[in-house]
Amino acid sequence: MKLGIMRTIRKLLLTAGVICLGFIQSTQAQTSTLQPISLQTVEDSFLVRNYALLAQRYQIDASQALIRQAKIWSNPSFSALLGFGSTNNIQPFKIGKDGETGYSIDQLIQLAGKRNKNIQLATTATRMSEATFDELLRTLKLQLRENYFNLYYQQQTGKVLKEQLDNLQTIVKAYVDADQKGSVAHADLIRLQALQVGLENDYADLKQQELESQKNLQQLLHSHDFYEARLGSTELASYSLDKLQLQQLLDTAGINRPDVRVADLEYQTAHLNYRLQKAMAVPDLHVGASYDKQGSYVDNFVGLTLGIDLPLWNRNQGNIRSAASQIKVNQQQLLQQQSIAQTEVLNAWQQIITLEKRYKSFDLHQFQGEFDTLINEVAKNFSKGNITLLQFIDYFNSYSDNAKNINTFLSKRVNAYEELNYATGQELFKK
Known part of the structure; x- marks a missing residue:
């Protein structure tokens, strides 16, 4: 009865192993087509291929065109009077020798500096488009780098797990042969196969995470390629x-960060709009000239025309009051954005301090090297029968967990520095 249960468990484990191996083989086939790429190459490609960035660049061009438009004077207006005789004698288009014609031209002249104020508003709008572009770049660059670093450390972990899988498969194969000869306990083979299935599941989960990072990079770069992230030690030394x-x-973050600049420009725009609305209360001047063939007290009359609106009822009171209130709104929003920026910088700084204490407490790379040596010795001693199966499984699981934990920690560390870049809106750690 117990033997039947053991065989059933073994079949289930082998079935799970086959499923995992099928996924692993498919990801290995994909891995063979990976395109090696550096962080600098990724960033260069991102700047010229990301559609959102390209769209925002065109928005800057559109805003600059509005500055040119604001500088253009209003077109003059022209009107013509064509004689139609009199009510007693309708003579359409009687404009000849005995007929009547008249012409007038009128030019609007904006007073109180309205034209210059509109130019200033258009210029501020362009600066806001530029700050919005910087804000978009700041956000997308963080996503790009985080996914690149995640991909790099996931692939580093994958190499360790793949090597461990290869070693374990060799040991399991030897145990299968020995089990068929009856020279090892069948229960020991089951335990090793269970260890193999567990490691294959971990490897499959890691590959799923790697595919997610690949997908995010592909979306940011608008590419269908799969990448192998490559980082040199010098590229990480600046962090x-x-x-x-x-x-x-x-x-600096409270002044120069792109989203703070956007809020500040909105505040400036509110001030400019208030000045413009006050200027709108001043009527504009119409200057023109007129010609009348023979409808005036003299023939071929020429006159100068002047016109201005009389500000009796509408003095733009509502718009002025609204613009004054908008200044207060934008001022509070600016203070809020400055507070958010400084809080994010402080939190990012503290996160790095916490991670650096762990990072500097011992040499992770030396520790990893020593652990590599240890696990190789453990495998050799297990093959020679110098350590028990339970000891081997314990060392094996510890090694796999250690590889995952170290690379996860290193990924968190470098991404924490990128969070500080993002929080300050600066490139603090240039390679």
């Missing part, structure tokens, strides 16, 4: 707080 001052970063 340090040694030359930075927290207060300076807080002050």
